[in-house]
Amino acid sequence: MAEITLKNAVKKYGDGYPAINDVSLDIKDGEFMIFVGPSGCGKSTLLRMVVGLEDITSGDLLIDGKRVNDLSPKERNLSMVFQNYALYPHLSVFENIAFPLRLSKGTHSEEDIRSKVNAASDMLELGEHLERKPANLSGGQRQRVAMGRAIVRDADAFLFDEPLSNLDAKLRGQMRTEIARMQRRLGVTTIYVTHDQTEALTLGDRVTVLKKGVLQQCASPRELYDQP
Ligand code: ADP
Ligand code: ADP
Numbered sequence: 001m002a003e004i005t006l007k008n009a010v011k012k013y014g015d016g017y018p019a020i021n022d023v024s025l026d027i028k029d030g031e032f033m034i035f036v037g038p039s040g041c042g043k044s045t046l047l048r049m050v051v052g053l054e055d056i057t058s059g060d061l062l063i064d065g066k067r068v069n070d071l072s073p074k075e076r077n078l079s080m081v082f083q084n085y086a087l088y089p090h091l092s093v094f095e096n097i098a099f100p101l102r103l104s105k106g107t108h109s110e111e112d113i114r115s116k117v118n119a120a121s122d123m124l125e126l127g128e129h130l131e132r133k134p135a136n137l138s139g140g141q142r143q144r145v146a147m148g149r150a151i152v153r154d155a156d157a158f159l160f161d162e163p164l165s166n167l168d169a170k171l172r173g174q175m176r177t178e179i180a181r182m183q184r185r186l187g188v189t190t191i192y193v194t195h196d197q198t199e200a201l202t203l204g205d206r207v208t209v210l211k212k213g214v215l216q217q218c219a220s221p222r223e224l225y226d227q228p
Contacts, residue, residue: 001157034206087149
């Protein structure tokens with residue numbers, strides 16, 4: 001678990017208009033934070049900046065109060081789930097989920113890997129599919145594999161970039177329930193980008209609204225969507 005703090009964060013690509021413009025935000029330990037806003041408002045940029053795939057142009061990023069601007073993604077210990085899942089087609093479900101553990105070679109025994117992958121796949125109900133390849137899975141199953149890969153190691157926070165956008169309405173509903181259950185159970189700080197108001201309402205502790213790189217509002221879903 002981790003507290004994630006942005007202080008006057010700015011991201012410029014080249015010399016264009018800032019994609020992220022002076023954003024300050026404090027995401028609490030264990031909080032489920034939603035990012036919404038129109039396409040191009042900077043949501044993905046913000047996620048990639050937090051996880052360390054983009055440099056911050058100016059301002060600060062802190063994890064648990066420690067400045068991490070110059071740390072590599074690995075050193076930040078955050079787990080990101082991409083919109084397209086980015087599964088390895090030639091690897092089985094088991095090996096896809098095990099991948100982050102094998103990357104940090106030497107620190108995990110084969111037994112440890114097996115037990116961690118089994119725990120993650122049980123939680124996501126993938127136990128029967130461990131030997132299959134991604135091509136032979138449904139959209140919802142692939143999405144769960146991507147999630148399994150994110151939760152298999154002890155990351156301090158999860159970052160999700162529209163993880164359900166490729167699914168049909170029924171699967172989206174199911175996965176929403178699973179994500180809510182998983183986050184409650186693990187209690188890990190989560191940043192979640194979505195266009196879907198139902199996801200924002202049902203999953204978020206708070207919702208941050210971005211527009212042209214500027215933070216417009218940050219409030220509970222009830223306040224934001226004026227629920228009775
Ligand atoms: P969103 O995820 O909300 O759709 P993005 O973070 O992808 O928004 O994009 C924010 C802005 O930054 C957009 O104007 C986009 O064109 C620009 N942008 C994103 N990635 C790059 C890049 N690699 N190089 C240049 N501009 C980029
Ligand atoms: P090293 O420190 O060994 O150079 P990095 O931490 O830079 O390794 O990670 C290598 C690559 O793996 C990165 O360029 C990035 O694309 C990817 N990566 C690492 N951590 C993450 C993460 N948490 N989420 C998404 N991609 C990641």
